[in-house]
Amino acid sequence: MNKPKSLRTKEKDTPQRTARVDGTRTRARIIESAGRLIGASGLAETTSKAIAAAAGVDLASINYHFGNRDGLYKAVLVEAHRRLITLDELQGIANGDRPPQDKLRQFLDRLVTRALTPRNWNGNVLARELLSPGSHIEVLLEQEIGPKFRVMSKVLSEISGIPVGDPALIRCAVSIGAPCAMIFVAHRNDNPLSRQIDAMDKDELVDHLLNFALGGLQAIGRNHARTPAPSA
Structure with missing residues (x-):
């Protein structure tokens, strides 16, 4: 049968x-x-x-x-960045109904919370790569940082008034991300700076980073609005 x-x-x-x-x-x-x-x-x-x-x-x-070994390390870097923050998380923040300032705070809170977590391997791997970047970092720019920036650039554009795609917005993103990266790297080792960071109230730290970022975005946005567009 x-x-x-x-x-x-x-x-x-x-x-x-x-x-x-x-x-x-x-x-x-x-x-x-x-x-x-x-x-x-x-x-x-x-x-x-x-x-x-x-x-x-x-x-x-x-x-x-x-x-090969390089392919494995690139996969490790990609996974490490996904554990820091995923594209789905960022899209959830950017597409939410909150004001853009609140979205930026959500983003900063997510980064700071994970920067202050116990010293897990993904944090250690990313910190090592940030301190001594090599050619492997290109995979992060292409697969993780680039797509994630494109999502968050909409939020930064809403706050600053700078159009998405303008190089000034990239500079703003770097200025906002750099302090978070510093906290992330400093927290990987026991040192006077990491101990001071550990002693800080997390919400106060996030609020400080938010106010700093908002002040910069608004100032750069005003300056950008006053700058004449280049002639065609």
């Missing part, structure tokens, strides 16, 4: 789906293991052999899933 077509199809597809699930889990496990080791010791001091051992895989698995 022949089996129904739907049942034959299900039996045929199940091994493929199982293989895909197992492959996804293995890939995630390698990224997690690599992130922990690189976050603790740095990329140069972390061997592929150590990563494979920590993940419970062989060296061939790293090449299979990531192409």
Whole structure:
């Protein structure tokens, strides 16, 4: 007796789906293991052999899933940035019904909260890359920072009056992000600055960053409005 077509199809597809699930889990496990080791010791001091051992895989698995060691590190950087803040989170903030100033505070609160979390591997990896950026940082600009900036640029444009796409808005974004990056990096190690930051009230720190950002955006916006457009 022949089996129904739907049942034959299900039996045929199940091994493929199982293989895909197992492959996804293995890939995630390698990224997690690599992130922990690189976050603790740095990329140069972390061997592929150590990563494979920590993940419970062989060296061939790293090449299979990531192409090579550079491909793995790029995947680690992307995952580290996603754990800081995701594109979906930013879109939720930017597309909300709140005034733009409140949206900017939400964004800053999210960054500061995660900058002050216990020293997890994704924070350590990003801090190391910010302190000593290499060619790998391009993947962050293309896959994470660029798309996220395009979302938040709408909020910055609403506050400043500077059109989206204007280079002045990029400079504003850098000025707003730099203090958050400084807090993020400083908090990765135990030092006098990190201890002072830890002693601060988080909401007061966020409010300070917000007021600083708003003052800058409004001042740059006024100056931008007074500056004549370049001749065609």
